[in-house]
Amino acid sequence: MNCTNNTIGCILYNAKMLLKNSKIETYSLDAEILLCYLLNVDRIMLVINNDMILSNDQIEEYNKLINRRLLNEPIAYITNKSEFMGIDFYVNNNVLIPRPETETLVELVIDYIGENKNLTILDMCTGSGCIPISLSKYCNNLNILALDISEDALNIAKKNDISNSIYFFKSDMFKNIPKKYKNNLDIIISNPPYIETSVIDTLGENVKKYEPIIALDGKEDGLFFYREISNNAKYFLKPKGIIFLEIGYNQAQNVKNIFLDNGFSNISIKKDLSGLDRIVVVSR
Ligand SMILES: C[S@@+](CC[C@H](N)C(=O)[O-])C[C@H]1O[C@@H](n2cnc3c(N)ncnc32)[C@H](O)[C@@H]1O
Structure with a gap:
């Protein structure tokens, strides 16, 4: 049964029921996040102000947000915000929404860097810039560059780099890396696209309809x-350089073989927090 007044409590209840009936599992949290986004308040304020009356304009705007969610648009794209490594990133549908698995990749690299300074690091396929921006926040005195083929993605990455500490540039993989970086990189890191083309159609609507x-x-x-x-890294890494790659949970052996075939012998596989193979580390 619908609740029929214009209080926060009532509007929220109706929105939750709509989302629930559309089989959106996170219906309660989503309804609250979207109302907080609209009103620009924290979730606790919804509870405290449960009886506050919303204006007709506010209700209309809220209904628009809920309708977007009903069409399976991810919350992160509706609110233009995604948290990664404790940092808020601006996102829209020109960039992948950063995933928790990728935090494991970043944490491994942070551990590897330790107290080392003045390392030169390249993030390939940077998207929102979540990887290099996190490295820049948690490690000191690094020289970080990051590339992507998408200009729209690069514009978002630059917007996210508020301390302006990273050199972002457009490149189709290795094609436009400035010559001065030849044999000069300490670390290459990447979370590249890794889904088989034929599998994309089987992904959830929230992914295949909205993510690039x-x-x-x-x-x-x-x-x-x-x-x-694997074919090109050797021309850019220093002799003791290292590569950190995110992979699909079932790709470890294939990726390992690709690097073995290219003469790399020091290869290890790391798991994510769900216990799935998620990262390949390759050193020269
Ligand atoms: C899986 S997303 C990763 C984004 C981000 N690094 C993250 O972890 O959330 C892959 C990125 O690769 C970029 N990309 C696709 N093809 C590329 C290419 N040929 N050269 C460089 N970047 C490419 C896409 O634009 C996208 O931003």
């Missing part, structure tokens, strides 16, 4: 970008 295909599509067998990195 260019951020998902790892081409025919999902391994295209690992081959690119």
